[in-house]
Amino acid sequence: MAAEAESETGLVFHPMEQFKIEPLFGEGPIHWYTITNQTLWMGIAVLVIFLLLVVGTSRRALVPSRIQSIGELAYGFIYRMVEDVVGKEGLKYFPYVMTLFMFIVVSNFLGLIPMSFTTTSHIAVTVVMALLVFVGVTILGFVKNGIGFLKLFWVSSAPLALRPVLAIIEVISYFVRPVSHSIRLAGNIMAGHAVIKVFAAFAALLAVAPLSLLGVVAMFGMDMLVAFVQAYVFTILTCVYLKDALHPAH
Amino acid sequence: MEGDIVQMGAYIGAGLACMGMGGAAVGVGSIVGNYLSGALRNPSAAQSQTAMLFIGIAFSEAFGIFSFLVALLLMFAV
């Protein structure tokens, strides 16, 4: 139906075209091993992370260069976040959190490069990451606290009569976590890119072309902010869930 | 003919779903406004609560994104 959004004015809206996954080499169906444009941009994300955190810090300078200070800032940012939200015993899981954060933030910003592909706009990607967090946190909670992990759903500060009702709500909200966790990230990124695309499509009309250009620039700035904030939110929610697993008591 | 009606319904539904974004905007505005008024009352405590601010914004905003997603589904997937 998107293809039919074309109207008599000559405007063509293909806001979803940019998220299309295509094989990088040749045509044909996409098997699980096929190298697609998404694979390429994931690889670029890995490369950027490598350049930023490994090559950038290779001089081990006491007074950091710019790239090295970016790496150190990212490290300090996540380290402090884990320490503040989860506590000292959460620092064991710092590398996992850092992995998620670096991948998301680098992918988000790479997606803002024109003509590039945004890996984090795909629900499959974010759902897998959210499920990794969800399953990991649930297993960790049961391993650390045993059956006591279920106290997470039993709000001991509420009146006794209300507790079963609250427990049901808590259980539902616990299982909704991965859904909101993943769709928030993918939806934000997808929305930002789609809106940019819609604004850009209006540029075909000469009368509103300057306005559309202004809109594209404004939305691009907004998306820069969203790219960082969503990575931050994904990471801090991971930390919050981790805290729940380590200290389930309300 | 029937298909056209379905399509029309989908588009109308998509438009209606976009109203949910307004709710999200109100929610985010309320959170940030309250944070700001609290922060102005006690600026020394503001720094430690920015994480809570962002978590709150994220939760509130998620519902706006859900409505956007519903609109997209109606537009493209139904």
Added chain:
Amino acid sequence: MTTEATEAAMAAGHAAGAAAEKGGMPQLDFSTFPNQIFWLLVTLVVVYLILTKLALPRISSVLAERQGTITNDLAAAEELKLKAQEAEEAYNKALAEARAEAQRIAAETRAAIQADLDKAIAKADDEIAAKTAQAQKAIAEIRAHALESVQEVAKDVAREIVAVLGGKADARSITAAVKAHLKDLKGEGRP
């Protein structure tokens, strides 16, 4: 076409695939999911390995090293500050000593000068006193002499006047009269 798609939408996966074929949401094209998930897991594992094997130990060591250097530098700065304080104290002490010495020397010099001065003043006072005594003696002599002269002159004048008036004056009464007059003059004439 739309009817088919709508019906098929009930069976989610199939419909999404169909939707993708006609340009729907690529996000819901389930046929690409295995591919995406596989490559995402590969990516995450690679990023994790890069971080844990290379990046994080290096960055943490750099940060620890910097922290250590900063701590050391701060300690060194503290030490230097203490040294500076000591030096300042020594300087102040030396300054105070020098000042006291200077004051002592000044006082001594002043005392010596004072002594010389006193001696000179005493000598000068003595001389002045001697000279004054001499001068007073001379003045007294002159005054006595003058009184005598005045007496003589007065006697002479009185005798002459008496003689001119035709009287004969004996020396004794003239002398007595002059003396009485002079005594009156002395009593009144002194201011």
